[in-house]
Amino acid sequence: MKKMLKGLGAALCVALPFIAQAPADxxxxxxxxxxxxxxxxxxxxxxxxxxxxxxxxxxxxxxxxxxxxxxxxxxxxxxxxxxxxxxxxxxxxxxxxxxxxxxxxxxxxxxxxxxxxxxxxxxxxxxxxxxxxxxxxxxxxxxxxxxxxxxxxxxxxxxxxxxxxxxxxxxxxxxxxxxxxxxxxxxxxxxxxxxxxxxxxxxxxxxxxxxxxxxxxxxxxxxxxxxxxxxxxxxxxxxxxxxxxxxxxxxxxxxxxxxxxxxxxxxxxxxxxxxxxxxxxxxxxxxxxxxxxxSLPPVGGTGAAAYTYDPQATKVSLDRPANDAGARVYTAYCMHCHGVDGHGFAPMLAPLAGNPNVLAKDASSLINVTLNGTGDLVIDGVPSPFPMPGFAAVLDDQQIADVLSFVRAGWNNGTPAVGAAEVAKLRQSTQAGR
Incomplete structure (x- = not known):
């Protein structure tokens, strides 16, 4: 559905009169x-x-x-x-x-x-x-x-x-x-x-x-x-x-x-x-x-077994003090919105456990949204109260790679780790001109 563009708030301008030759009566x-x-x-x-x-x-x-x-x-x-x-x-x-x-x-x-x-x-x-x-x-x-x-x-x-x-x-x-x-x-x-x-x-x-x-x-x-x-x-x-x-x-x-x-x-x-x-x-x-x-039949995906939620290993790694670099970043910057259990507070705050974007083989969207955040959803004229903030100025490439690797492994998500080089590449391409 669209080229990859930033969110806009443009309203449609409607209901100007139709201009035509005057009818007979x-x-x-x-x-x-x-x-x-x-x-x-x-x-x-x-x-x-x-x-x-x-x-x-x-x-x-x-x-x-x-x-x-x-x-x-x-x-x-x-x-x-x-x-x-x-x-x-x-x-x-x-x-x-x-x-x-x-x-x-x-x-x-x-x-x-x-x-x-x-x-x-x-x-x-x-x-x-x-x-x-x-x-x-x-x-x-x-x-x-x-x-x-x-x-x-x-x-x-x-x-x-x-x-x-x-x-x-x-x-x-x-x-x-x-x-x-x-x-x-x-x-x-x-x-x-x-x-x-x-x-x-x-x-x-x-x-x-x-x-x-x-x-x-x-x-x-x-x-x-x-x-x-x-x-x-x-x-x-x-x-x-x-x-x-x-x-x-x-x-x-x-x-x-x-x-x-x-x-x-x-x-x-x-x-x-x-x-x-x-x-x-x-x-x-x-x-x-x-x-x-x-109605569309299943196509694509990673070929992994059907996702089932399992919080135990992730809960252990988040026990204070968090016992790996990604868990430490998650505890400091992510847990208050997305939760220890990874369920977030849907629909206001997105879940990470079993989220299709987390389970995707390509991590580009996760890296991009972590770096740059996202625009406000505006429903019936009311902006979302909890848009995802960007962390490009707060976290370095390795920290973002660590936390996303933690999220992609956590709660039985089971998707591959993210490398700092991947983050650096998207940081350069998405931050240009900002």
């Missing part, structure tokens, strides 16, 4: 205005499902005016202005222009968009939803005159024409079609996850050409977890330890609406997804997404 005018306004409002909801604000609104910037930096394997790009400003935004786009950019990655002037824009997912959005989105961006968003910034990618890698061949190889055109034998909820969930939600953009591994290894459940790698921009986006299949295998339908729905449940809490880019997108989903759509995700 007042009754028709009223009916037409109401219908158009309904379309704009529906488009606003769809823009939330697509989490458009997260990428197209820079911190402290105006909604959808672009400018947000985004790291790619080739260099940094800057997200574009998609307000209806005629000079610097998309005010000159027809609906056909808008649809082509959204679903094929080609701008009005013919240049190809970088696939950091998740148009391979948006290709599945149907015509009715494209129409509503166009109505919202043209008539429900305030125009902002803000010029787009050129990328930092150096020549010749900044040339766009090779992307035509990338599209020929990896872009699957055509809106989502309901799968025979699946019910309405499953198909709606599949449409949202694969299309507007573009969950695979973060949670599906990438190939050598930075293409998603699978675009739907027919590919074995689909939503099996992926490393992107210093975070490991979690496995969303039914895998028991690192995926959603132990999550009930209620657990998943709670996470999508609040960003936390008894298993884990959102961090990194997922904070932005919760803040700007999934918490705004209707109960029906949340249920549909959960139905689809919970």
């Amino acid at each position: 007042a009754a028709t005018a009223s009916a037409t205005g109401a219908a158009d306004q309904t379309l704009v409002q529906r488009g606003a909801y769809l823009a939330q499902l697509g989490d458009c604000a997260a990428c197209h609104t820079a911190p402290k910037g105006k909604p959808f005016a672009g400018g947000l930096p985004m790291n790619t394997p080739m260099g940094r790009i800057y997200v574009t202005n998609i307000t209806p400003d005629a000079r610097t935004g998309i005010g000159g786009y027809t609906e056909a222009d808008f649809a082509r950019a959204l679903r094929e990655g080609v701008a009005k002037d013919g240049h190809n968009l970088y696939p950091a824009m998740p148009y391979p997912s948006y290709a599945k959005v149907d015509d009715d939803d494209v129409k509503a989105l166009y109505a919202f961006f043209m008539h429900g968003v305030a125009p902002v005159q803000q010029a787009n910034r050129e990328s930092d990618i150096k020549w010749p890698l900044n040339m766009r024409w090779p992307l035509m061949f990338w599209n020929m190889a990896f872009l699957e055109k055509g809106a989502y079609r309901d799968k025979p034998g699946k019910d309405v909820a499953w198909n709606r969930g599949a449409y949202l996850v694969q299309g507007l939600g573009h969950c695979g953009s973060c949670h599906t591994p990438r190939g050598v050409a930075f293409q998603e290894s699978a675009l739907d459940e027919s590919g074995s790698a689909f939503l099996s977890g992926a490393l992107l921009d210093g975070w490991f986006a979690s496995n969303l299949t039914g895998e028991h330890n690192t995926g959603l295998g132990r999550w009930s339908d209620e657990d998943l729905r709670t996470f999508l609406k609040t960003g936390a449940n008894r298993h884990a809490s959102a961090f990194g880019a997922m904070t932005s997804v919760i803040n700007n997108s999934t918490q705004a989903m209707s109960d029906q759509d949340v249920a549909a997404v959960s139905t689809y995700l919970k």
